[in-house]
Amino acid sequence: MNAWENKKILIAEDEYSNYYLLKKIIDLKGAETLWVTTGQDAVNTMDERQDIDIILMDLKLPVMNGLDATRKIKEKYPKIPIIAVTAYAMKTDRSMALSAGCDDYIAKPLKKAQLLEKIESWM
Ligand SMILES: [Mg+2]
Numbered sequence: 001m002n003a004w005e006n007k008k009i010l011i012a013e014d015e016y017s018n019y020y021l022l023k024k025i026i027d028l029k030g031a032e033t034l035w036v037t038t039g040q041d042a043v044n045t046m047d048e049r050q051d052i053d054i055i056l057m058d059l060k061l062p063v064m065n066g067l068d069a070t071r072k073i074k075e076k077y078p079k080i081p082i083i084a085v086t087a088y089a090m091k092t093d094r095s096m097a098l099s100a101g102c103d104d105y106i107a108k109p110l111k112k113a114q115l116l117e118k119i120e121s122w123m
Pocket residue numbers: 013014015058059060061
């Protein structure tokens with residue numbers, strides 16, 4: 001039994017290719033992924049189900065961006081880890097993500113080993 005078994009990871013990402021890469025990497029470990037494409041859908045999913053273990057949150061999302069979605073989710077579910085995933089490897093984005101309530105941060109382009117290590121550290 002490894003840490004990944006039976007874990008559910010919500011991926012909020014509006015670009016299919018980015019989602020698919022994340023899913024392929026996470027699939028190797030045996031965790032389940034759920035996909036939403038807007039910040040609003042991420043918020044709704046958290047309200048609809050009580051079984052999400054970790055959230056990977058793209059910051060640039062339509063309808064509601066990842067920062068606002070993180071704030072809303074953390075208000076209600078402060079213990080669910082949220083890892084920001086963004087194309088912008090800038091320090092300002094990192095600090096914005098952390099001040100919005102994200103627990104951690106990973107920059108695109110994603111490196112498989114680093115991504116897995118980071119997710120596992122929040123399990
Ligand atoms: Mg995006």
